[in-house]
Amino acid sequence: MAELFDKNKRILNAYLIGVQTSRMPSGEGAELLAELRELVDTLGLAIAGSVLVNLRSPTSTFLLGRGKVGEVIAQAKSAGADVIVIDEALSPAQQRNWEEESKLAVIDRQEVILEVFADHAHTREAMLQVELARQEYFLPRLKRAWTHLSRQRGRGSLGGEGETQLEQDRRTVRDRIAHLRSDLAGVRQQRGVQRQRRLRVPVSTCAIVGYTNAGKSCLLNRLTGARVLVEDRLFATLDPTTRQLALGNNQKVLVTDTVGFIRRLPHGLVEAFKATLEEVVFADFLIHVLDVTNPNVARHHVTTLGVLAELGADRKTILTVFNKIDIADPATLESVRLLAPGALYVSAKTGAGIDKLLEHCTNLIAREFGATELLVPPDRYDVIARLYEVGHIHAQELRDDGIHIQGRFPVAQSAVFAPFVVRAPLAPAAG
Ligand SMILES: Nc1nc2c(ncn2[C@@H]2O[C@H](COP(=O)(O)OP(=O)(O)OP(=O)(O)O)[C@@H](O)[C@H]2O)c(=O)[nH]1
Ligand SMILES: [Mg+2]
Numbered sequence: 418m419a420e421l422f423d424k425n426k427r428i429l430n431a432y433l434i435g436v437q438t439s440r441m442p443s444g445e446g447a448e449l450l451a452e453l454r455e456l457v458d459t460l461g462l463a464i465a466g467s468v469l470v471n472l473r474s475p476t477s478t479f480l481l482g483r484g485k486v487g488e489v490i491a492q493a494k495s496a497g498a499d500v501i502v503i504d505e506a507l508s509p510a511q512q513r514n515w516e517e518e519s520k521l522a523v524i525d526r527q528e529v530i531l532e533v534f535a536d537h538a539h540t541r542e543a544m545l546q547v548e549l550a551r552q553e554y555f556l557p558r559l560k561r562a563w564t565h566l567s568r569q570r571g572r573g574s575l576g577g578e579g580e581t582q583l584e585q586d587r588r589t590v591r592d593r594i595a596h597l598r599s600d601l602a603g604v605r606q607q608r609g610v611q612r613q614r615r616l617r618v619p620v621s622t623c624a625i626v627g628y629t630n631a632g633k634s635c636l637l638n639r640l641t642g643a644r645v646l647v648e649d650r651l652f653a654t655l656d657p658t659t660r661q662l663a664l665g666n667n668q669k670v671l672v673t674d675t676v677g678f679i680r681r682l683p684h685g686l687v688e689a690f691k692a693t694l695e696e697v698v699f700a701d702f703l704i705h706v707l708d709v710t711n712p713n714v715a716r717h718h719v720t721t722l723g724v725l726a727e728l729g730a731d732r733k734t735i736l737t738v739f740n741k742i743d744i745a746d747p748a749t750l751e752s753v754r755l756l757a758p759g760a761l762y763v764s765a766k767t768g769a770g771i772d773k774l775l776e777h778c779t780n781l782i783a784r785e786f787g788a789t790e791l792l793v794p795p796d797r798y799d800v801i802a803r804l805y806e807v808g809h810i811h812a813q814e815l816r817d818d819g820i821h822i823q824g825r826f827p828v829a830q831s832a833v834f835a836p837f838v839v840r841a842p843l844a845p846a847a848g
Contacts, residue, residue: 431457432498433467434489436505438475446471446504448713449526449680453504456529456679459651460536466496479518480511490519502529506681509558527554527683533652534686542604542693543655549597550685552590559586608695620661620809621786621825622671623778624697626725627706628717629677632740634658635765636706637674640775645674652677657696664779673700678724680716687727694728701786701827702734704774709739709753709762718756734785734827736761736777743767786825790840793820803833 433453437446446469457464468489470481479486480503493501500522501515507525515523524532531551538544560583625633634645634654641660646653659673673696697703705721707714725731737760739745739753750762761777763770786809793800801820804810808826815821826834 428461428463429499430465430497431462431500431502432465432489432493432496433457434481434501434503435467435469436472436481436503437469438472445716448716449504452680452713453502453526453529455651456526456533457502459533460529462500465498466492468492477508478511478514480505480507486515486518490521493519493521500524502526509560512558513560526681530679530681530683531686534655537652537655540656542601542608545597545601545604546689546693547655547686549594549601550683550689552594552597553685554683556587556590556594559583559590620669620671621701621782622673622696622699623702623704624657624673624675624700625704625706626675626697627677627721628708628711629653629679631677631706631708631711631717632765633677633706634674636704636738636740636763637672639765639768639771641672643674651679655693657693659696662778664775664782668779668782670778670782672704673697678721680720682724687724691728697725698728698730700730700733702736702781703730704778705735705737706740706765707737707753707756707760708741709745709749710741714753715756734781736774736781738763738774740765742769785828787841789824789826789834789838791822791824791834791837792818792839793822793837795819800833800837807833 433450435446435450435453437443450467450469454464454467470485470489472481476482481489490501498521501519501524503515503523503525505525506527507515507523512523512525531547531554534543534547535551538547625637627633629651630649630653632647635647637643637645637658637660638647641662643658643660645658654674655676657673657675659671662670662672664670675694675697676690703725705718707718707721711717722731725733737757739750739757739760739762741764742750742762743764743766753760761770761774763774765771788811791804793804795815797820801813801822804822804824804826807830808824810822810824812823813820822837
């Protein structure tokens, strides 16, 4: 949100409007507003004040009723706000109406999240992904009073005579979207090549997923000695980092840290980050990290499972890990127990419970991805192709009796490989 800071070289004041609708569970509006505060703070804006509004029936003009709109604009102005932030998605028309009515910049939760992502993107892929999501968000919003487009506009004479500024802007943004898409396709092809290379290696893969600030990066560092940035701020990580972890029994696993999730993640961002999140989709199993000390941990749990479902990764084996037990009180630990029976309790910070987690991973891999030997009839290349898709093949050899294959295959895919097993993995030691 460079323009918001640069105009007057000072930090701008934001006035936050939380919304509790009748459809939301009671208290959710307040929780979301608290989260919005953190997001806005992460963005570097000062918070001039906030209000939680009860919304019974949304209106198409402003979302809120007219009387309420006048009231909160007056409050925002008397608090010295430069920006109003609304914790609900606004349609382009609603946003424009708010800006015309208040003569202030008005942004919604989606835009805040997009800007936080934009600030935190460092690699080329992340930058392209965020920029694509932002441009798609802006395209229907070019008519607004306050705009991010100053940079594109400065580029000189685009478009022919008689074309309105708006048409020109639309064209600029569309061209930019097309460019971003093609640049991304190039970057992704490269990522695909890297992943293919990894998949050929007979090593299981695991992705660490969870709500933002749960401690995912801290856990990756603890497990693998990686040095991923760990920060007490939202969306510190946007790019996946993969490190190898050596387990007992000579097993290895590649562990990937991923972007955090949040409630009401803009759909465009989920779409844009799908490629990065392929690490999640292709992982053999997931470690779902939850911050037990967060009072909204139950909703974080649901949100993460929801995003996993959106990615098509919700049927994977998930190890649920409650993190930050070093600062949790016993009552909290007891209350989260029901959320995920069988979950593990750790502190990525102090290392407590990590041995147990490693033991679980070792057993899980041995159980679900043990070294298996298969014999496939020589004419069944369809089976071989499927085996490559679902498992890790270390060796393939054509002999007189058929194709001998050694590899590791997830139990969930037994329909594919079980008919051809000649030597099954040894059962793991109990534990
Ligand atoms: N006390 C305590 N703090 C922790 C623990 N694990 C992580 N933290 C803190 O929690 C904050 C977030 O940790 P990160 O590892 O950056 O969290 P993340 O899930 O990677 O967050 P994003 O990348 O922003 O989604 C940091 O301030 C960490 O120091 C823990 O076990 N105990
Ligand atoms: Mg992180």
